[in-house]
Amino acid sequence: MSRKIHKNNGKKTSRGRPPNFSGQHFLKNRKVLCEMVERAKVSAADTVLDLGAGKGALTTLLMQKAGKVWAVEYDARLVELLKKKTAGSLNTKIIHGDIMQFCLPKGKFVVVSNIPYAITTPIMKKLLSNPCSGMQRGIIVMEKGAARRFTSRIIKDAYVLAWRMWFDIHYIRDISRNYFSPRPSVDSAMIQITRKKDSLIPYKDYRFFLGLAEYALQNPKAPLDYALKGLFTPPQIRCLKKDINVSADIPVGEIHEEQWKGIFKAMVRFVPYPCWPKAKKGNETH
Structure with missing residues (x-):
């Protein structure tokens, strides 16, 4: 088994058995787990992903409702536990691997997961940064700060704005850190994606x-x-603001996604293609 040193703590760790620096905190409150499944409206027609399945508390609930469950877990010990807990279940597939290397289903799917804190943004990019994927909806529990950032009225990150052109992302509620084991240093939150x-x-x-x-x-x-500035001429910007109904001094981070639709349409219409801004290398798809 290969081993490597992580700069987080300088200790050697097994690739098949990551320590808690990966942000792995198991949601143990059954009421919240049941709420996640209920809010996701899981049915026998759904293929559901549980990313970072851990000890299987959520997986075992999902397999009672879903048509298919794909439970992805990195820790070899937990994979064995998951296999034992789901033994005899014909609709549940346990996948031992890295979430970020895992290939999403080709067809439509739903995500119901308590995802690792340390890779929250990479996981969200994997799920939402390809609008042609089969992602239909999801209920995800994550670190509260990230949940606030992804659902904030003020948008600071370009990729979050891009997500909102194809997905609605709503903050459902806070979840106490006391509902997890081991107990994290911050609270979590539940978000809904549609x-x-x-x-x-x-x-x-x-x-x-x-x-x-x-x-x-x-x-x-x-x-x-x-x-x-530099993309549109001043007269074009004046016309654009009138068309999308925004005030002169509104910060760009407060522009609503419906108004961004108008800005994009104006760029396509008035700005020559060679002058269109190019997405940073590596950000086009995930």
Whole structure:
């Protein structure tokens, strides 16, 4: 078994048995676990992913409701425990592997998970940064700060804005740190993700919209005029603000996704393609 040193603590760790620095905190409150399954509206028609399945508290509830359950776990010891707990279940697949290396289902799927703190953003990017994926909806428990950032009215991250063009992301409620073992140092939160019935931007234009979002959100507190300077002419910006109904001094981070749809359409119409902002390398798809 290969081993490597993590700069987090300088200790050698087994690849198949990660220590708690990975942010692995097991949700033990059964009431909350049942609420997650209920809110996700899991049915026999669904393929459900449990990412970071841990000891299987959520997996065992999901397998009673879902058509198929894919439980992904990195820790070899926990994988063996999961196999024992799901033995005899024909609809549950235990996958021993890294969440970030795991291939998402090709068809439609639902995510109901308590995800590891340390890789919260990478997991969310994996799920939401490809609008052509089969992701339909999800109920996810994560670190509270990340949940607030992903659902905030003020958008600071271009990738979060891009997600919102195809998915609705809502903050459901706080979850006490006392509901976890081992107990984390911060509280968690539950969020709900639902694919929009009608996307605001065509799926094929994801990387173009992301380029625009990265360009405009370099300073989320900047006025829209300043954020779009160099992309649109001053007269175009004046017309654009009138078309999308925004005030002159509104910070670009407070622009609503419906208004971003108008900004993108204006870019397509008035800005020559060679001048469109390009998404940073490595950010186009995840």
